[in-house]
Amino acid sequence: MTRIRKHFDWLSRINRNSSSNAAAALAALGLACAVYWVLLLETHRNWVEDTEHQVELRAQQMASALALQVSTLMAGLDVVSRNLAAEYLRGDTDAFLHSTRVAIETFPEGSIAQVSVVNAHGDILYSRHGLPRGMPRPTTADLELFQHLRDSENDGRLHISRPFVSRVTGKWVVQFGRALHNERGFAGVLVLSISPDYLADAFRRAVTGADDIATLLRDDGTYLARTRLQDEVLGGALPPALSSRLARAGESGNIRLQPRRDGQDRYYAWHRTSDYPLVVAVGIARGPAMAKMHDTVADSLLRNIVGTGVLLLAAFAIALLYLRGSSQNALLAESEERLQFALDGGDLGLWDWRLDIDRLSYNTRWAAMLGYPPGELGTTHEDFMALIHPEDRARVKHKLNAHLYGESAYFESEHRMRTRDGRYRWILARGRITSRDAEKRPLRMVGTHMDITAHKQAEAERGALEAQLHKLVAQVPGMVYQYRLRPDGGSAFPYLSPALQDIYQMPPAEVAEDATRLLERTHPDDRPRVQASIQRSADQLSTWVEEYRILRDDGDVRWLRGHAKPEREEDGSVLWHGYIHDVTEERARAQALRDSEERLRLTVAAVRDGLWDWDLAAGSIHWDSRCFEMLGYRDQAFAVNEAVWQRLAHPDDYPRVDTLMAEQIAKGEGFDAELRLRTATGGWLWVVCRGRVVAWENGRPQRVMGTHTDISARVADVNLRRALLDNSAAAIFLVSPQRIILQANARAIEIFSPNREDMAGSRFSAAHGGEGPFERFGAEYEKLRSRGSIRLEYPLHDKDGQARWFDISGTLLDPTQPEGDVIWTLIDITERRRIEAELAGARARQQAVIEHFPGGLLAEDEARNVQLANRALCELLALPAPDSLGGRPLAELSGRLPPEVAAVLGPDSGPVHREATLDDGRTLEIERIPILQQGQPFGLLWLMRDISERKRRETDLQTLASTDALTGLPNRRAFLAQLEQTLVRRAPHSIPDPGKAGCLLMLDVDHFKRVNDSHGHAVGDQVLIHVANTLRGVLRREDLPGRLGGEEFAVLLPGTSAEGGYRLAERLREALASRPAPTTAGPLWITASIGLCLLADGSVTDLLERADQALYEAKRGGRNRVVAWRPPADTAVASEQRPS
Template sequence: MPRNAVWRALAGWVAILLCLGVYWFELNQTHRSQLDQVEANVRLRAEQTVHALALQVSTMVEKLDYLTLQLGQSWLAEGERTFRRTVSVAQHALPEGAVVQVAIASERGEVLFSSLVPEDATVAATKVSIADRSHFAVHLNRAESGLYISHPVLGRISGKWTVQFSRPLHREGRLEGVIVVSVSAEHLSRALRDIFPDPADVALLLRDDGAYLARSHLLEDVLGKSVPADRRFLHDHLVSHGFYDVVAPVDGVERYYAWRRVQDRPLVVSLGLSKSAAMATVRESVRSSGLYNLVATVALLLAALWITRLYLLKSRQTAALAQAGERLEFALEGGDLGTWDWNCVTGENRCNTRWARMLGYAPGEAAPDFATWDASIHPDDRKQVHEALHAHLRAETRQYQTTYRMLRRDGETIWVLDRGRVVSRDEAGRPLRVAGTLLDITERHVVEAALDAERLRLTTLLQRFPGGVLMEDAAGRVTIVNRGMCELLGIGDDPAALQGLPHDALCARVGPQRAAWLNVPDARSEGERRRSVELTDADGRSFEIDWLPIMRDQRQLGRVWLVRDVSDRKQRETALATLASTDALTALPNRRSFMSSLEAASSTLRSNPERQGVLLMIDIDYFKRVNDTYGHAAGDKVLCHVADLIRNGLRQQDAAARLGGEEFSALLLGVAPADARLLADRLRVRIAESSVDTGEGRVAVTVSIGLAALDSAGAEVALKRADRALYAAKAGGRNQVRVYTGEQP
């Protein structure tokens, strides 16, 4: 053998091995980068989702805190019957099954009221005490003055696992008891499960000491337990959010976890996404790529070995060497490809072994003609393939290339990428020979189909989102918009027609009022951080708008707007506020609301001594006889009748209220005591001369009225003075008006 041929062969092998080494190193780095990228995307998705979940939990706790506060004040200001109606209204304003029980405990821990005990039963008969419960004990000695969230406990009245939201009840600085709102742990878990129905993923709601409050799946396995003590959020309370990867001890599933503390609450929300589910597609892709490249490398080495042998044995055979170089070029370009060479004149179609194996034939078993290939094309794709081939044969395309299905010999269907080009033509331009390659892309097609399905699921989710969704890329162009956003923005266009629209053009299309919804914070002053606002449009509808940037490594990739119509929620909140400040029976302001007005009037008098004001205390005489004689229903009608007479007997700028029981009060502003005395006498006479039909007979009642002038001494002093005058009126024979002179006992 010529020595230079041997050296060339060795040099060629060194070059091939070096190239393969570099190629495999780069391939491995690419696979590693793909895995890291997918893992980063999963963590980002978990972080964004747990952030949104933490905001939802914060909103829920704020609602429960507001509900607990209002119910506690209502208990202190109203009777049990009125309070029970207030509790019923509040429970109907919340999702069904959310609140299991509303209970009131005395300062000794004895349960005075429970919404689970019927109105005609007595709570005291149950002899239930919660003095040993942490959600009661924590409020003693003012250890906890605000809302306290307990561990899940098994209710002694309800018999259900609940999370207790409790607040102390204070009157004039003295603890009078504790209000407890019991929220179903199963309801909390069901809410998480509705968002994350797949058991492979899990959402957790925890106390900041690690105790489970809710779990989207397997709640019964964690009630009364805590997460392992090595979780970071149990030790470093200065950190608001983070990640960890563990195998869950509850179900043995390995997950990526993202956690976040709920702002201003001793709660932690954690979301775990299954590693196996999240990484399955990319791992399968990496495995397939590795196998594909391994086969290609082996084929390449075998081809190189074969070519080397031919080169060394037939170095003088130039034609054979050229043919071998041509085959090597096809192998290098296509890797693990099937090759075919079609003689258009004779119909002979010579294919390599890989081509035959793709279709399930042994080497040399398939007939080397055009008909063998044509018969293997899936019947539904044959027309498309013929059109693409004939277009190239007519020189209408630069090369023949198409993707279609082929039927293997065993009946299995595979997807292939077929490429070819006319190698030679006759003088008239008719094709003589066409050569090409065939690549099995079945696995890649499966991956692409899975990605298409994922995109379809995302599109379906956005379209069914209960509100508007708008997403823009880093350049400010619309990438995703759902039908709900088009309706909220008042755009009649199809959402697909808005894709690619610049931000400024979109704002111009929706008009200045709704363009304000899409304002983007100035990064120089505010930074690219999440923002939530509430706006009201010209029709009085309220909208909650969340704006958040999509960030990766301090680089903004885009931004998202979420718009929800919260008009119904606002109306419910307004109704609850009205209910908390109004007496449910008479529709007059209640004691708490009236005291606020009295405090404001006293403050005005302190700063403007020249102004005048008078406070009336009004009490129905012998009202207990009405209840005893005619029943409580008749008594309620009498109370409403007297309330209407008081309301209609006052001036427009005066204020009346029911302080409790049969006791009323009126605040007269800008009137001297003498004139107020005349007004009070007219009101007393009007009530005495009237009667009300109770259904059990007509009832006439009288009232006693105590009158006290307002001064800089304050509301409480004025109330005591008017009460003393009222006491004097009762002691003097009732049905009369007495003025406080400073001489009453």
């Protein structure tokens, strides 16, 4: 456009009378018009694309809002179904029915169309609308939802069915089912039925366009609800191509489609619900949504076509004027300037204000914008201001003055102007001053007007949409929000719905830029957990789900449940889109329900009663799990009705109980009957059946509820008492205060009745042997009445007149009535007394044996208590007299026993044979012998003997066997045995330092034969003793010397290296050579030759041979020296010393 302006400036300066110049000007004008139309059409296309984007955005926002609403409904259905399922499985019918009513009342009216329960076979056990009477029980075994839940794993989730026509109501329903599982596995399904019409009505309140549509789908594309043409699509699904695209798509998406069903071109947007396999799709009809924009574009095209035609005609006229000559140049320049503004504006109204004469001129388009024909509008500035909306006038005047006084580079204003029909249209006015006088006062101002009413209407629609969305969000029972966590740790809430005020009691503006105040409302006990979960969600970009408490300004504590999905932004921030709602009342109701259930459970569990419910009209009887459990059946093992009840009842009991129940039910009174019911194993169980009418209709009983109480233990106890009484080994009498027998058991009759006749009404004088003894026994009655009970042993006569001894116990039948009846229990102890007499004799003989036992003896019982001990034991261990030990725990005596003995008397019960050496030098032999009776432990018998003298004799014999009698050193056998043990211990893996494995020395007195020959064997023995003493004095404590025979000695040096052994051998050689042996023949100087070898690999024989070889080398080398053995290839090393 700038090039066009310059071109026209140039035209105004060239020679106007040139026809070639006029043709060039017309060509330039055509080019400018073509460029203008390209730009105009591009602008129209942008308008259409922006409007389409707004429509798509509107569809996406509506789909997101409706998905949130559906998620809230699903969450509520999920909680209700979980609670109802738990209550049903507990078998509490009243609580289940109450919770069902509460759930239906909690949700909006009409939302839950049906609540039902089916068993594991698909049969309907419960329906909120009741079950048809006189007809087979309805079944759901062939329905998709039941088959899916029956055949799948128990994932604890709520499952959604395809829509189908209900067999009960004949209407379309969508079922939401939860599997019921008990300890035996799959037990059935709890079903909540929702009408698709209810879901569609909820969508219609949000989708207001006549041709717009909202749809609820399953994840697989199955239709669940639709605002338009619902009956035509229910039972069907999306086309396979769309279903496949939906399955592959993410959380949300959009598409433009024109379905064949109604031929309507729509923008569709879908959004998945969180945590549930549902999709909400919203379609906005393209035609109505784009109608205003298309009208605006069409109007713009029409006006621009007219304007372009006018422009071209004007240009042609100007060209003619150019050709007329230079006389008309001034007028042509003015026309060209107007033409320049027309080119700038295109579809714009042009205005020209001459401020010096206050004249306003405008083009036809300017007037047409306001609906005026040319020439009807006023031409003054005041006329122009009068057309502006009163609310906008001051603002327009302020902007205009700012430009006139040079405060702004140009004038621009958006305001409303009144049209000819009195309405207002939005106008965008632009202009600038084009000329000023010498004093800089404005003379002329030109500009354009653009009709932006359509743009303003689009903004208004967008605002209305946002307001509608805001209202929709406000209806959600909770707070919708956006939360941003920045990389620097700061946080804010870019968006918060008004529900923030209701939940947190704070306005959204307070936390829009800084979320700290809101986060600080979190309960201190929950804050670390909530902050950690937010950070974890940010790190993993995982869905944030949390329940927590907040503290409000009024001190109230509220429970909230939050759910949000995060996304990473370009600057590293994490933005959550989520929803928070108050679950305080929900938790309180759940807790109250749990408390109520727990109280009922504890009550029923405490009494262990079974509950039953009898529908008299239907003839059906419902038993809870306890009723089945009593009889040994699994829960709901079979359906119960009156016929089943009759088969289960004992034939002898049913007529009586049936008559009683019929009479009491007819009277409306409760009944209580005892009867037997057949168990799963074929036996009979005694129960008390109690019941009462709980529902009437038209004066007739309709429903009876009651309990079954297991009284088998009580009945068994009564039978047991009767059996015990009759089968007791004791004779039992019930006697009146006048000593008349009122009752006698079978044993009493057997002992005392001559003809086994009943003894009731008779006196007991015959058993006493006459009236005299009978009367004397009356004194025992006085003791009985004063004490309440009495026990004594007393002789009586049986039916044959034989005397028998009895253990007699007497007890008052009623302790509060001393003068009342008496129970006498008589146990025949004749045989016991005989055995006791024999046992006393045997015990006396046993005591004599114990006292004369040659050693200590102690017997303890299985509880480790001392039963007897003899005097020898007490003397051996310095214990008190035997009589004081009887009955005392053995552990109590441990502190008085020598530690060595106490250690043997441990907790074991097996046989033991040990020896214990005491601090005083004594050695005791202790033997423990288990006492068994029929193979069972009956106690322990301890035998102890002092074997000190025997041990001393054994020690002396052992010493004599291993010691050389002359020198006191170990003899050859003992030494070689010790060497053998050393070789075993010095295995390579057991030697800390292999270089110190040990050494063996072989020592032989030099020229010993001369001593014997010169001085005799007695002196030779004294020399050998001197050698032994020298060995003891030089060797270390751990070294072992020994005499192998004659003048030959050996020394074992454990843990010694070759060098250390060599030095020790040298000291030993020097000690013998430096000190003479004291003998009766006087001091004798002696020397010795020593052979040394390491305790290397080899046997005892190998080591002795090596040491002997080294000794031989020492002898051959001149005696009085030490030689260490080397393998044959080495040369022996010797050291020789001579006596001084």
